[in-house]
Amino acid sequence: MSTVTPTLAAPFTDAEVARFRADFPILGETVNGHPLVYLDTGATSQRPLSVLDAERDFVLRRNAAVHRGAHTLAALATDEFEAARERVARFVGVDDNEIVWTSNATEALNTIAYAIGNASVGRGAPASARFALGPGDEILVTELEHHANLIPWQELAARTGATLRYVPIDDDGALRVDLLGELVTERTRVVAFAHVSNVLGTIAPVEAFVAAAHAVGALVVLDACQSVPHLPVDLRALDVDFAAFSAHKMLGPTGLGVLYGRAELLDALPPFLTGGSMITTVTMEASEYLPSPQRFEAGTQKVSQAVAFAAAIDYLDAAGMDRVAAHEHELGARLVAGLAEIDGVRLLGPTSGVERVGVASVDVPGIHAHDLGQFLDDRGIAVRVGHHCAQPLHRRLGTVASTRASSYLYTTEAEVDAFLAAVPDAIRFFGGLR
Amino acid sequence: MSDLQALYQELIIDHSKHPVGFGLAEGAAAESHQLNPTCGDEVTLQLHAHDGVIDRITWEGHGCAISQSSASLLAQLVREQPDLSVDDLTVRIDAFREVMRSRGTLEADEELLGDAAVLSPVSKYTARVKCAMLAWVAAEHALAQVR
Numbered sequence: 001m002s003t004v005t006p007t008l009a010a011p012f013t014d015a016e017v018a019r020f021r022a023d024f025p026i027l028g029e030t031v032n033g034h035p036l037v038y039l040d041t042g043a044t045s046q047r048p049l050s051v052l053d054a055e056r057d058f059v060l061r062r063n064a065a066v067h068r069g070a071h072t073l074a075a076l077a078t079d080e081f082e083a084a085r086e087r088v089a090r091f092v093g094v095d096d097n098e099i100v101w102t103s104n105a106t107e108a109l110n111t112i113a114y115a116i117g118n119a120s121v122g123r124g125a126p127a128s129a130r131f132a133l134g135p136g137d138e139i140l141v142t143e144l145e146h147h148a149n150l151i152p153w154q155e156l157a158a159r160t161g162a163t164l165r166y167v168p169i170d171d172d173g174a175l176r177v178d179l180l181g182e183l184v185t186e187r188t189r190v191v192a193f194a195h196v197s198n199v200l201g202t203i204a205p206v207e208a209f210v211a212a213a214h215a216v217g218a219l220v221v222l223d224a225c226q227s228v229p230h231l232p233v234d235l236r237a238l239d240v241d242f243a244a245f246s247a248h249k250m251l252g253p254t255g256l257g258v259l260y261g262r263a264e265l266l267d268a269l270p271p272f273l274t275g276g277s278m279i280t281t282v283t284m285e286a287s288e289y290l291p292s293p294q295r296f297e298a299g300t301q302k303v304s305q306a307v308a309f310a311a312a313i314d315y316l317d318a319a320g321m322d323r324v325a326a327h328e329h330e331l332g333a334r335l336v337a338g339l340a341e342i343d344g345v346r347l348l349g350p351t352s353g354v355e356r357v358g359v360a361s362v363d364v365p366g367i368h369a370h371d372l373g374q375f376l377d378d379r380g381i382a383v384r385v386g387h388h389c390a391q392p393l394h395r396r397l398g399t400v401a402s403t404r405a406s407s408y409l410y411t412t413e414a415e416v417d418a419f420l421a422a423v424p425d426a427i428r429f430f431g432g433l434r
Numbered sequence: 435m436s437d438l439q440a441l442y443q444e445l446i447i448d449h450s451k452h453p454v455g456f457g458l459a460e461g462a463a464a465e466s467h468q469l470n471p472t473c474g475d476e477v478t479l480q481l482h483a484h485d486g487v488i489d490r491i492t493w494e495g496h497g498c499a500i501s502q503s504s505a506s507l508l509a510q511l512v513r514e515q516p517d518l519s520v521d522d523l524t525v526r527i528d529a530f531r532e533v534m535r536s537r538g539t540l541e542a543d544e545e546l547l548g549d550a551a552v553l554s555p556v557s558k559y560t561a562r563v564k565c566a567m568l569a570w571v572a573a574e575h576a577l578a579q580v581r
Contacts, residue, residue, distance in 0.1 A: 032437070368498035370473050370565065371442070378438040386473045400474035400496065429438075430499065431447050 009322035011330045012409065020319070020410045023048035027410060034380030037415045042198060042226065042359055042406030043384050044248045047312070051251055054311035055304045066303050067277055067294070081303050084310035085293070088258055091313045092224075092243075093234035098266065100259040100293040101301060105225045106148040108244035108259035109192075111296055112221055113152035114272040116190070120160045124270030131219075131269060135161035138187040140218075142167040142175055142204075143396055144197045147389040149223040149244075153192055162189070173200050173349040173397055177208050184212040190219050195227035195243075199388050199404065200349030201332060201359025203227070206238050214239070219265070225249060230328055230357045230408075232321040235260055247305065251312035256305040259296065266292030273298040316409075324409045328358030331407040331416055335360040338420035344427060348402055358407035361388070364423070367430045369401035375426040376403075381419055440555045441562075442499060450499035455509025459492045466575035468568050475501040475565060479508075479572035483580050488518045491573065498565050500556060505569030507550040514548055520581055527570050527577075534563045 012020070021027045024046045029036045038046060058080060064073035066081045082096070089096040102108040119128035133139070139153045143166050157164040167183055168176050184191065191213040196203050206222065213220045222243040227233050229250035235243050242265070247256040261269075271278060271289055275298040280288045289295045316324065339347050339362055348361040364372055373385035384404040387394050394400055405419050462480035469476050475497025482489040491509040495502060511526065512518060518526075526546055530553075533542045538558035542551035556566040 368473075368475075370475075370498035370562070371500070374441070374559070374562070375438065378436070391474070394474075429442070431451065 009320065009326040011327040012319075012323060014412070017327075017410065017412055020048075021412075023050065023315075024410055025049070031380035031382070032378055037379070037381040037418050039405040039407065039411065039415065039419055040382045040384050041229075041249070041408040041411070042388075042404060044254065045229065045251050045408055046410065047251055047253070047308075048315055050315055051253070051308045051311045055253065055308035058307040059304050063304065066301055077303055081301065081306050084306040087310040087313050091317065092228060092260065093236045094260055095263060097291070097293055098260055098263050100261065100266070100296040101306060102244075102257040102259050102296075103255055103302070104248075104257040105223070105244040105246040106257070108257045109148055109221070109223065110152045111259055111272045112242050112244075112261070112269075113156040115269040115296075117156050117159050118270040118272065124268070127268040128270050133157075133160040133162040133189055136187060137162040137189045138185070139164050139190045139192065140167065140183055140188050140213075141165075141191075142193045143169045144173065144175065144200065144390065144393045145192075145194055146198050146223065146225070147391070148225075149192055149194060149221075150392070153190070163187075167193070169393070169396055171397075172351075173197075173202070173393070174354060175202075175204060177205055180208060180212045184216055184218065186216055188213065188216050188218045190221060192221035192223070194223040194225075195233070196225075196230065196357055196359075197349070197390075197393075198226050198359075199361050199390050199393055199402065201226075201356040201361075201406070202349050203231075203355045203357065206240070210239050224260075226357065226359075229316075231325045241265055247309040247312065251315055252309035253302075253305040256302045256309055261292065263292065266296070269295075271295050271298070275299050277301075319409055325357075327409055328407050328411075329356075330358075331411055331413065332356045332358040332360065334413060334416050335405060335407075335420070338416070339423070342420070342424050342427075345423060348397055348399075358411065359404065361402040361404040362423070363397075363399045363402050364427060367427065369403045371430060372403045372423070372426050375429055376419070376422050379418070379422055381422055383419070437555075437558070441559065443552050445549060445552045446499060446503040449503035449506040449510075453502060453506035453509075454513065455490065455492050455506065456494065457492060458494050462492065464576035464579035466572040466579075468572040468575070470497070470501070470564050470568055473497065473565070475568055477501065477505050477569045477572050479505065479569055479576055481573065481576040481580060483520070486520055486580075488512055488520070488523050493569060493572070495569075497568070498562075500553070500562055500565040501568045504550070504553055504566045505572075507548070507553065508569050508573060511548045511550055520577055523573065524577060527574050530570050531567065533557055534566055 062076045064077040066078040086096040119131035120133045220240045222240040224243045224245040228245040243260040248254040278298045346363045369385035463483040464481045467478045477495035479493040533540045542554045544551040
């Protein structure tokens with residue numbers, strides 16, 4: 001069921017992880033009198049010195065507005081900005097004109113949804129007519145989506161009269177892939193789903209979704225926020241039409257997201273955000289737009305952030321994404337096995353038959369996630385608590401909130417063990433289970 | 435006592451496990467539902483009152499030990515201080531809020547707030563102040579309806 005080819009890559013040795021950690025000064029911080037145990041990379045990753053150095057060097061020596069102005073710095077900045085785009089494109093196996101900078105992955109997903117919405121009212125016709133949605137058309141998502149890959153589609157359905165449907169999950173949290181055959185029909189126009197669940201850490205069977213969608217001519221939108229940072233991902237090989245991911249979850253800066261779209265699709269879609277730097281000709285009545293990616297990049301761009309992101313990708317490539325995946329696979333297995341040993345702890349998501357990244361979310365009946373998180377924080381252990389922007393998933397699994405531990409290339413086995421040791425102590429502290 | 439033990443005093447754990455005033459009742463003068471969207475904590479609070487005097491508070495909800503014990507301690511406060519007027523309860527809600535917003539610089543007055551004073555250390559944890567305030571905000575909204 002996995003979409004990841006098992007690799008023979010070796011997990012990092014302790015010495016290698018120690019070398020990574022030396023590049024991340026924050027990992028040496030003390031929190032509440034304890035060494036920081038950072039298990040919240042799923043929310044945001046930490047940044048190595050090389051990423052900050054790259055941004056600083058750019059800002060101090062070559063900073064200028066891009067794609068406008070003819071002075072030397074403007075040319076240098078534009079080159080570096082575009083080189084960063086090329087760097088991202090190469091990392092995920094696509095062409096550079098297929099990479100659009102956005103403010104975050106949420107904006108990337110909204111860009112597709114709003115561009116389709118604009119096509120649905122005739123903007124960009126006739127090229128965009130193929131994207132137009134209306135009553136009778138269907139958008140398919142899944143029940144485990146992050147709100148960022150759910151609400152834009154709810155809104156698109158509401159604006160166009162299309163119907164939003166979803167692939168349910170079972171009692172264990174596994175996607176009901178067996179229902180794809182009946183859920184994907186001639187009416188289906190868009191299939192949007194998470195590559196890796198941000199709560200469960202489970203990997204979706206991309207091939208099955210893509211095959212079902214493309215068989216009926218539907219567009220595939222992949223929320224790759226939790227996959228591109230943690231697994232080797234080749235978007236071309238996966239054959240998805242659009243994808244979104246975020247720089248800050250993969251050693252890069254906040255404020256920068258990526259939208260991937262197949263070039264012929266991006267060039268046929270009308271823009272979402274409009275304004276400066278995305279036009280060819282403007283009159284007082286109407287405007288004509290540049291081809292992608294500039295068509296989708298209105299206004300001042302996140303230039304130094306893009307430069308920093310390229311350095312983050314260099315860092316990940318030097319480490320080796322197959323080894324990052326192998327390292328996290330081991331940590332994930334350690335988390336799952338360790339949690340299974342603790343009485344009264346319920347691990348969310350299927351434990352067999354589905355591959356996971358190094359993420360585990362737990363529900364401890366009788367102890368609210370915020371209280372558990374507070375206890376862990378007192379020991380310097382940073383985890384995510386709450387619904388993780390996935391309320392429908394939690395509701396389906398019979399809880400409101402959970403506690404999530406997530407790992408990265410800099411996470412040690414000792415950190416996972418510190419978390420595993422703290423959970424039973426928290427249960428004792430709060431007076432046992434209800 | 436560690437910071438964590440100061441935050442989660444036994445009284446708080448007890449109230450979260452054996453809440454006072456839990457369960458909605460008929461004949462409430464006002465009701466307010468409050469939700470903390472970041473964590474999903476919820477409280478539905480009912481104010482029972484006659485002639486401008488608060489008789490009791492009943493409530494239902496779910497969430498963390500702080501939000502649930504805080505609702506329980508508020509219900510207990512009204513039980514232990516009979517014949518509070520709308521203004522009296524407003525004074526107490528304002529006093530509680532002032533402590534909660536104090537970032538650890540104020541201790542609640544036990545004369546005024548009873549056992550709810552045990553929540554004072556929450557003010558050091560800014561992320562948790564909303565948890566402690568949830569039921570008190572609900573009471574404030576309910577009071578506005580009977581005023």
